[in-house]
Every structure is written in structure tokens, then in C-alpha cells.
Amino acid sequence: MEPTLKLADQICFPVYAASRLIIRKYTPYLDELGLSYPQYLVMLVLWEEDQVPVSFIVQKLLLNTNTITPLLQRLEAMGMLTRKKSQHDERKVIVSLTAKGRKLKEQAATIPSEMAACLLSKEITAADLGMLVNKLNQLIATLNEEDAS
Amino acid sequence: MEPTLKLADQICFPVYAASRLIIRKYTPYLDELGLSYPQYLVMLVLWEEDQVPVSFIVQKLLLNTNTITPLLQRLEAMGMLTRKKSQHDERKVIVSLTAKGRKLKEQAATIPSEMAACLLSKEITAADLGMLVNKLNQLIATLNEEDAS
DNA sequence: GAATATTATATCGTGCGCGATATAATATTT
DNA sequence: AAATATTATATCGCGCACGATATAATATTC
Numbered sequence: 001m002e003p004t005l006k007l008a009d010q011i012c013f014p015v016y017a018a019s020r021l022i023i024r025k026y027t028p029y030l031d032e033l034g035l036s037y038p039q040y041l042v043m044l045v046l047w048e049e050d051q052v053p054v055s056f057i058v059q060k061l062l063l064n065t066n067t068i069t070p071l072l073q074r075l076e077a078m079g080m081l082t083r084k085k086s087q088h089d090e091r092k093v094i095v096s097l098t099a100k101g102r103k104l105k106e107q108a109a110t111i112p113s114e115m116a117a118c119l120l121s122k123e124i125t126a127a128d129l130g131m132l133v134n135k136l137n138q139l140i141a142t143l144n145e146e147d148a149s
Numbered sequence: 150m151e152p153t154l155k156l157a158d159q160i161c162f163p164v165y166a167a168s169r170l171i172i173r174k175y176t177p178y179l180d181e182l183g184l185s186y187p188q189y190l191v192m193l194v195l196w197e198e199d200q201v202p203v204s205f206i207v208q209k210l211l212l213n214t215n216t217i218t219p220l221l222q223r224l225e226a227m228g229m230l231t232r233k234k235s236q237h238d239e240r241k242v243i244v245s246l247t248a249k250g251r252k253l254k255e256q257a258a259t260i261p262s263e264m265a266a267c268l269l270s271k272e273i274t275a276a277d278l279g280m281l282v283n284k285l286n287q288l289i290a291t292l293n294e295e296d297a298s
Numbered sequence: 299g300a301a302t303a304t305t306a307t308a309t310c311g312t313g314c315g316c317g318a319t320a321t322a323a324t325a326t327t328t
Numbered sequence: 329a330a331a332t333a334t335t336a337t338a339t340c341g342c343g344c345a346c347g348a349t350a351t352a353a354t355a356t357t358c
Contacts, residue, residue: 003261003262003264003265004261005193005196005197005254005257005258005260005261006193006197007190007193007194007197007209008286010261010264010282011171011265011268011278011281011282012171012172012175012186012264013190013193014281014282014285014286014289015164015167015168015171015281015285016168016171016172016186016190017210017211017285017289018164018168018285018288018289018292019164019165019167019168020211020212020345020346021211021288021289021292021293022160022161022164022165022288022292023161023165023345024292024346025292027346027347036313036314037161037165037314038313038314038315039313041156041162041165044154044155044156044162045156047154048154048155048156053336053337054336054337054338055335055337058336058337060156061162061166062166062169062170063314063315063316064315064316064317065336065337065338065339066315066316066317066318066337066338066339066340067314067315067316068337069337069338069339070313070314070338070339071313071314073338074313089323089324089335089336090322090323090324090336091322091323091324091335091336091337092323092335092336092337093336093337093338105154108154109154111154112152112153112154112159113152115152115159115161116152116160118292119160119288119291119292121287121291123287123290123291124284124287124288124291128284129160131284132160132163132164132281132284132285132288133159133160133163135273135277135280135281136163136164136166136167136281137157137163138270138272138273139167139170139171139268139273139281140163140166140167140170141272142268142270142272142273143167143170143171143173143174143267143268144170169315169316172315173316176316176317185343185344186344187343187344187345188343202306202307203306203307203308204305204306204307207306207307212344212345212346213345213346213347214306214307214308214309215307215308215309215310215345215346215347215348216344216345216346217307218307218308218309219308219309219343219344220343220344222308223343238305238306238353238354239306239352239353239354240305240306240307240352240353240354241305241306241307241353242306242307242308
């Protein structure tokens with residue numbers, strides 16, 4: 001398929017639109033937790049691994065500190081986490097969940113399966129979704145390694 | 150694959166991250182045109198069909214007027230388009246390209262193939278991209294029709 | 299045809315995303 | 329060990345996205 005200036009032909013727009021629509025679909029569930037979508041992503045990272053430097057979250061979410069720092073400051077103000085300078089290297093800031101932040105994981109436990117149900121349809125099976133995740137992760141890897149150079 | 154609270158397992162994050170990384174990759178090309186990515190999308194719509202109401206662009210890009218109106222105002226200030234009330238229905242605002250806006254299409258003509266080249270790799274073929282576009286469009290259709298209800 | 303509902307667009311406030319820049323701490327070089 | 333470079337995080341400014349609300353024009357109902 002020769003790429004053209006038509007909206008539907010390009011990969012960029014479907015990915016961009018799907019991202020926004022999926023996030024919209026998450027919103028009612030996340031409202032119950034009092035989290036925005038990016039805040040939810042930060043919590044997902046910390047629920048997997050706690051007491052990590054800011055750089056770890058930056059790397060996982062493929063965002064920069066100019067986005068992550070304000071996000072963490074808001075989550076700190078909400079009482080979900082703490083930010084404290086590392087003793088070994090005072091440049092690093094270690095992010096740790098509070099009890100409240102850890103507790104929230106239980107409340108979030110049902111979200112993934114509820115969301116998966118929202119995305120399935122006659123045209124999109126669970127296998128399709130798995131394949132999509134797979135190919136998108138390869139695409140991300142390609143785009144990300146070029147960045148490093 | 151049973152959905153879990155792990156970042157990598159869910160569809161949401163890969164789509165979100167891929168969207169941002171693809172847009173980042175567009176940026177140097179769009180800088181030459183003096184356009185942001187959302188502004189580029191508006192121009193893509195108008196290059197396909199000119200003299201359309203705001204609602205047409207809203208529908209094509211799956212955005213709302215609270216995003217589109219300021220976007221159009223900036224593009225108008227840049228001299229790319231004009232906004233004029235419809236004579237038949239004064240609620241509608243008709244968006245039309247200026248000569249400058251039409252002219253920009255020529256300069257943008259090389260972007261799609263340049264971008265496609267950026268996204269291809271050992272792991273991602275042109276056929277993969279085609280399939281991705283296809284499945285994402287189905288996903289968008291599913292998410293969008295539920296909205297309408 | 300006056301009252302009400304609907305439609306189309308605009309405005310406002312908040313939280314991202316990100317390029318550019320700043321700052322402070324550690325590493326490296328000389 | 330003083331000068332320089334690098335690393336880790338933070339700040340600033342601007343343009344999206346979007347929920348909530350406003351406003352004006354047309355349609356519909358009574």
C-alpha cells in the first residue's frame with residue numbers, strides 16, 4: 001500500500017485515535033479510583049516494583065521528567081506516594097508507595113478484565129488483541145532504540 | 150491471556166506509547182511545515198475535502214469542539230484557513246483553505262512515505278502495518294459506536 | 299406563534315506531553 | 329584537587345484533550 005496524504009491510509013491516525021478512545025473508555029473506572037490515566041500508569045509501575053528512582057518510571061512509561069515530575073508531585077499531594085532523595089546518590093529521587101497507594105491496588109484489580117471486555121467485539125477477538133499488543137511493542141522497540149542513538 | 154495489572158500485558162499502554170512515539174517521529178517533518186501534529190491532521194482532512202463545517206472535522210478526527218475550535222483559530226491566525234458562518238444555517242461555521250493552506254499540501258506530499266520508512270524494521274513489515282491499521286480501525290469503530298448510544 | 303427542545307459552536311479550567319532550559323550532585327579529566 | 333563533563337531531576341511555556349458549561353440559531357411542540 002503506497003502511503004498517501006489520506007487520513008485513513010496512514011498508521012499515525014488510527015494509533016492516535018485508538019489511544020484517545022481507549023483512554024476515554026478507562027475514564028469512568030479510573031474516576032472511581034480518583035486517578036487520571038497517566039496517574040494510573042504510574043501506579044501500575046509502582047504496584048509492580050516499589051521504591052524506584054524517577055528514572056525507572058521515566059524508562060517504563062517512555063515519558064520524560066518534564067511530564068513525570070509534576071505527575072509524581074500530584075500523586076504525592078494525593079497521599080499515594082512519597083518522594084525522597086537517595087542516600088547513596090543525592091541526585092536520585094526514590095519514589096515509594098504509601099499504605100494508601102498500596103491499598104488502591106485491590107480496588108484496581110478488576111479494571112483490566114472489565115476493560116478487556118469493552119474492547120472485544122465481533123471483529124476483534126482476544127487473539128487479535130494479543131497480536132496487536134505484540135506488534136505495537138515491536139513498533140515501540142523500533143522507535144525507541146532509534147531515539148537512543 | 151488473562152488480563153492483569155501488569156503494564157506490558159494490557160492493550161492500553163502499547164497503543165498510548167506507540168501513539169506518542171510516532172508523533173515524536175513526525176515532529177521534525179512537521180516542523181518544516183510549521184504545523185503541530187493535530188494541526189497536520191486538520192490539514193489532512195481539508196486537503197481531502199475543502200469548505201466543510203466544523204462538525205465534519207470533529208467527526209473525522211474523533212475530537213470535540215473544545216479541542217477543534219482553538220486548533221482552527223490558530224490555523225486561521227497562521228493564514229492556513231478561514232472560518233465563516235454558513236448562509237443557510239448560521240449555527241454552522243464553514244472552514245475553507247486559503248491559497249497558502251492549499252499550497253502547503255505540495256510541501257507535505259513526501260511526508261507519508263518518509264514516515265512509513267521510519268516505522269519499518271526487521272520485525273515490522275509493510276504488511277504488518279497494513280494489518281495494524283485494519284485492526285485498529287475496527288477497534289476504533291467498536292469504541293466509537295458504543296459512544297453514540 | 300410562543301414556549302421548549304435540539305443543534306452547532308465556543309469558552310473555561312485542569313492535567314498532561316514535550317522542547318528548551320536550569321540546577322544540583324556525582325564522575326571524569328587534567 | 330581544581331576544572332570540566334555527565335547524570336538526575338526539576339522548571340517553564342505552550343498547545344493540545346476533555347469534562348463541564350455557555351450561547352446563539354434552528355426545529356419542534358403545544
